[in-house]
Amino acid sequence: MQRDEQIFELIQAEKERQLHGIELIASENFVSDQVMEAAGSVLTNKYAEGYPGKRYYGGCEVVDEVEQIAIDRAKALFGAAYVNVQPHSGSQANTAVYHACLTPGDKILGFDLSHGGHLTHGSPVNFSGKLYSPVFYGVEEETGVLNYDKIQEIATKEQPKLIIAGASAYSRDIDFKRFRVIADSVGAILMADISHPAGLIAKGILNDPLPHCHIVTTTTHKTLRGPRGGMIMMGQDFENPFGIKLKNGNLRKMSSLLDSAVFPGNQGGPLEHIIAAKAIAFGEALTDDFLNYQLQVKQNAAAMAAALVAKGYKIISGGTDNHCMLIDLRNKNLSGKDAEQALVKADITVNKNMVPFDDKSPFVTSGIRLGASAVTTRGLNEKDMIDIVELVDKVVTNYENDAVLEEVKAKVNAMMKDKPLFV
Numbered sequence: 227m228q229r230d231e232q233i234f235e236l237i238q239a240e241k242e243r244q245l246h247g248i249e250l251i252a253s254e255n256f257v258s259d260q261v262m263e264a265a266g267s268v269l270t271n272k273y274a275e276g277y278p279g280k281r282y283y284g285g286c287e288v289v290d291e292v293e294q295i296a297i298d299r300a301k302a303l304f305g306a307a308y309v310n311v312q313p314h315s316g317s318q319a320n321t322a323v324y325h326a327c328l329t330p331g332d333k334i335l336g337f338d339l340s341h342g343g344h345l346t347h348g349s350p351v352n353f354s355g356k357l358y359s360p361v362f363y364g365v366e367e368e369t370g371v372l373n374y375d376k377i378q379e380i381a382t383k384e385q386p387k388l389i390i391a392g393a394s395a396y397s398r399d400i401d402f403k404r405f406r407v408i409a410d411s412v413g414a415i416l417m418a419d420i421s422h423p424a425g426l427i428a429k430g431i432l433n434d435p436l437p438h439c440h441i442v443t444t445t446t447h448k449t450l451r452g453p454r455g456g457m458i459m460m461g462q463d464f465e466n467p468f469g470i471k472l473k474n475g476n477l478r479k480m481s482s483l484l485d486s487a488v489f490p491g492n493q494g495g496p497l498e499h500i501i502a503a504k505a506i507a508f509g510e511a512l513t514d515d516f517l518n519y520q521l522q523v524k525q526n527a528a529a530m531a532a533a534l535v536a537k538g539y540k541i542i543s544g545g546t547d548n549h550c551m552l553i554d555l556r557n558k559n560l561s562g563k564d565a566e567q568a569l570v571k572a573d574i575t576v577n578k579n580m581v582p583f584d585d586k587s588p589f590v591t592s593g594i595r596l597g598a599s600a601v602t603t604r605g606l607n608e609k610d611m612i613d614i615v616e617l618v619d620k621v622v623t624n625y626e627n628d629a630v631l632e633e634v635k636a637k638v639n640a641m642m643k644d645k646p647l648f649v
C-alpha cells in the first residue's frame with residue numbers, strides 16, 4: 227500500500243512545531259520515546275472487552291498481562307487499593323464515576339468553570355450539566371483562593387449527592403481533608419479530579435487525595451507525562467451508598483460499580499496500546515528521576531510566576547503551588563484571545579482562559595493559563611523561565627507589531643534548538 231504522505235507530512239510539520247516552539251499549555255507534556263513506541267504498537271489491533279482474566283474475546287493473554295502491570299504500577303505509584311486504567315480520557319473517567327454514583331437529575335457540586343473548574347464538573351454545555359443538576363463553588367474575588375467555609379455553606383444549603391474537588395486552572399494546593407469533612411456533613415460522595423497535578427501528587431509534592439476522597443479520577447497525559455488517557459482510583463474500596471445489590475443479595479462494592487460503569491457502561495474495547503503506554507509512564511513515574519522532574523516543574527512554575535509578578539502581571543491568587551498559573555490580563559489592555567494569537571506567531575503556545583468574574587466570553591476571555599510541565603521536560607530551568615517571561619512580555623506589550631513578534635520568534639527558536647523532544 228502507498229504511504230500516506232499527506233498525513234505523514236502533517237505529522238512531521240507538527241513535530242517541527244513542537245521542536246521549535248516554547249510549549250506553555252498547562253495541560254500538555256512530552257512523553258518519552260518508549261511511551262510513544264507503545265502507543266504506536268501492534269496492541270492497537272487487539273479487542274479486549276472486559277477486564278484481565280474476564281474478557282469477552284479470545285487471545286487476550288498478552289494484553290491481560292499488560293493491563294495488570296498498568297494497574298499494579300498505578301496502585302504502587304498512588305498508594306491506591308483500586309485502579310481502573312481503561313477510561314479513554316479524563317472526561318470518560320468522570321462520566322463513569324457519575325454513571326456509577328448518580329442517577330439523572332441528582333445534584334452535583336463542582337468548581338465553577340470560569341473560576342478554574344472543568345467542563346465535566348457540571349458546565350451547562352457538557353453532559354454533566356445537562357444530565358445532572360449542577361451547583362458551583364468558586365474562588366474569592368479579592369484573594370483568588372477557595373474559601374472552604376463558603377463551600378461548606380453551599381453544600382449545607384444545596385445537599386449535593388456528589389462533590390467534585392479539582393480544577394483545570396487553580397494554582398493552589400487543595401485541602402482534600404477539609405473537602406471530606408464537608409462531604410460527610412451532607413452525606414455526599416467526594417470525588418477528586420487530579421487531572422492537572424497528578425504527577426506532583428504522585429511524588430508527594432502536593433496534598434494526597436487518596437486517604438480522604440471516596441473516588442479519584444485523573445488524566446494520564448498532563449503532569450503525569452503519559453499517553454492521552456484517563457484513570458479512576460480509590461484509596462480503599464467501600465460499599466455502595468445506594469444499596470445496589472448483587473444477585474446473591476450482597477451489596478455491590480464501589481469498585482464493581484465503577485468497573486461496570488467504564489465497561490460496559492460507557493466504553494467498549496479498551497485501548498490496550500494506550501494502556502501499555504500508561505504502564506510504561508507509571509513505571510517512569512515510580513523512579514527518582516521523576517521526583518526530580520516534578521521538583522523542577524514546581525520550581526520552574528514558581529520562578530515563572532515570580533518573574534511575571536515582577537513585570538506587573540496579575541496572577542490569580544498571587545502565585546502558584548503547582549505547575550500552572552492563571553493570568554488576568556485586564557491591566558495589560560488585551561484579551562486572552564489577542565495574547566494567545568500573538569504568542570502563537572512568536573512560536574510560544576498558551577491557551578486563552580476565563581478568569582474568575584470575567585466580563586468577556588469564553589471565546590475571547592480576559593486571561594491566559596501557563597504551565598511549566600512541558601518546558602521542564604525539555605530540560606529548561608529557573609533561569610530559562612525568566613528568559614521566557616521576558617519573551618512573553620515582549621509579545622504581550624507589542625501584540626500588534628509583527629516585526630517584534632518575528633524577532634521574538636527567532637529568539638524562541640534559538641532557545642529550543644538543541645533541546646530534545648523525548649526524554
Ligand code: PLP
Pocket residue numbers: 253314315316317318343344346392393394419420421422445455456
Ligand atoms: N478534568 C480536568 C480537571 C481537566 O483539566 C481535564 C482536561 O483538561 C479533564 C478532566 C478532561 O480530560 P480529557 O481532555 O482527557 O477528556
